[in-house]
Amino acid sequence: MDSAASALLGMGMAAAGFAGAGVGIGYIFGKMIEAVARQPEAEGRVGKYMWIGFALVEAIALYGLVIAFIIMGLRK
Amino acid sequence: MDNPLHPFELHNFVHLSLFGIDVSLNKAVLMMWVVIAVVAGLLLFAAANRRLVPSRLQSLAELLVEFVRGIILDTMGEYGLRFFPFIATLFLFILFSNLLGLIPGSYTVTSQIVVTAVFSITVYVISLVLGFVLHGVKFLGILVPPGTPAWLLPLMIPIELISQLARPISLAVRLFANMTAGHVILGVLFGLAIAGGALIGWLPFAFTIAMYALEVGIAFIQAYIFTVLTCVYLGDAVHLHGHESHAH
Numbered sequence: 001m002d003s004a005a006s007a008l009l010g011m012g013m014a015a016a017g018f019a020g021a022g023v024g025i026g027y028i029f030g031k032m033i034e035a036v037a038r039q040p041e042a043e044g045r046v047g048k049y050m051w052i053g054f055a056l057v058e059a060i061a062l063y064g065l066v067i068a069f070i071i072m073g074l075r076k
Numbered sequence: 077m078d079n080p081l082h083p084f085e086l087h088n089f090v091h092l093s094l095f096g097i098d099v100s101l102n103k104a105v106l107m108m109w110v111v112i113a114v115v116a117g118l119l120l121f122a123a124a125n126r127r128l129v130p131s132r133l134q135s136l137a138e139l140l141v142e143f144v145r146g147i148i149l150d151t152m153g154e155y156g157l158r159f160f161p162f163i164a165t166l167f168l169f170i171l172f173s174n175l176l177g178l179i180p181g182s183y184t185v186t187s188q189i190v191v192t193a194v195f196s197i198t199v200y201v202i203s204l205v206l207g208f209v210l211h212g213v214k215f216l217g218i219l220v221p222p223g224t225p226a227w228l229l230p231l232m233i234p235i236e237l238i239s240q241l242a243r244p245i246s247l248a249v250r251l252f253a254n255m256t257a258g259h260v261i262l263g264v265l266f267g268l269a270i271a272g273g274a275l276i277g278w279l280p281f282a283f284t285i286a287m288y289a290l291e292v293g294i295a296f297i298q299a300y301i302f303t304v305l306t307c308v309y310l311g312d313a314v315h316l317h318g319h320e321s322h323a324h
Contacts, residue, residue: 055254055294055301059246062253069081069256 007075014067021061028053084187103183111173151307155314167303174295187255196247199306207313254298258291
């Protein structure tokens with residue numbers, strides 16, 4: 001396999017990490033809905049932590065993107 | 077679309093050198109000046125004629141100040157208020173550079189990792205210095221979670237050391253990657269809308285609008301996260317396993 005093709009494959013594989021973040025974000029929002037359905041008055045307090053958790057999980061997906069960019073910068 | 081990162085490249089308008097240090101003017105530098113001018117102008121103008129019944133601008137400024145104050149009180153307690161100027165400056169600068177960067181044609185300063193890394197390393201160094209000044213050598217106890225049995229120490233200390241060292245890196249990369257990725261996604265979607273033409277191009281264009289709305293939210297959330305984590309890290313240094321620092 002030539003190196004250009006393997007670099008492209010590597011970029012794709014780095015981006016595949018988004019799957020895990022998708023699971024994580026779905027889990028966060030699902031649990032939030034569950035929590036609010038059980039105890040609607042807790043929405044304000046729980047919501048703050050939901051957004052923090054959402055941003056933390058989303059950032060982990062973006063580390064994969066950063067790795068893809070690093071590979072893109074290296075392949076020339 | 078040969079290179080989606082092309083809009084992030086910086087080219088110097090004016091080449092300047094001060095005592096051997098490169099102080100050239102480019103888009104990012106100008107944008108930082110704009111952000112500082114907007115933040116300072118907004119707050120000075122809002123505070124110029126204060127009234128007991130606030131005007132709209134004064135309400136906005138009070139909202140921002142109360143918001144940052146609330147974050148600090150939640151995560152650090154009363155002691156944290158002495159860091160209020162630093163944390164509020166950080167929050168307002170990041171928030172406004174994220175938001176102003178969303179205007180087409182402008183530049184997002186926080187999409188340069190050097191900018192976010194300077195912020196996060198500054199925060200981390202401050203938290204280290206603060207911890208050692210307040211607690212002395214006992215601050216090294218931050219590497220040992222409370223209640224760890226002695227036989228686990230050889231395992232826990234390296235793990236905690238790595239998690240400590242990952243803090244400034246993750247803080248910098250989170251903000252930088254979110255801003256860069258958001259703008260790349262907007263660019264790619266808009267490129268699809270143009271390439272699709274009138275027949276099918278409206279679909280990616282609608283997505284562009286939805287993503288833009290999400291990006292405005294992300295701009296705010298990322299500034300908030302950066303501020304909250306700054307407070308948490310400083311709070312860890314101040315309280316050292318204290319009961320008030322369990323915000324994360």
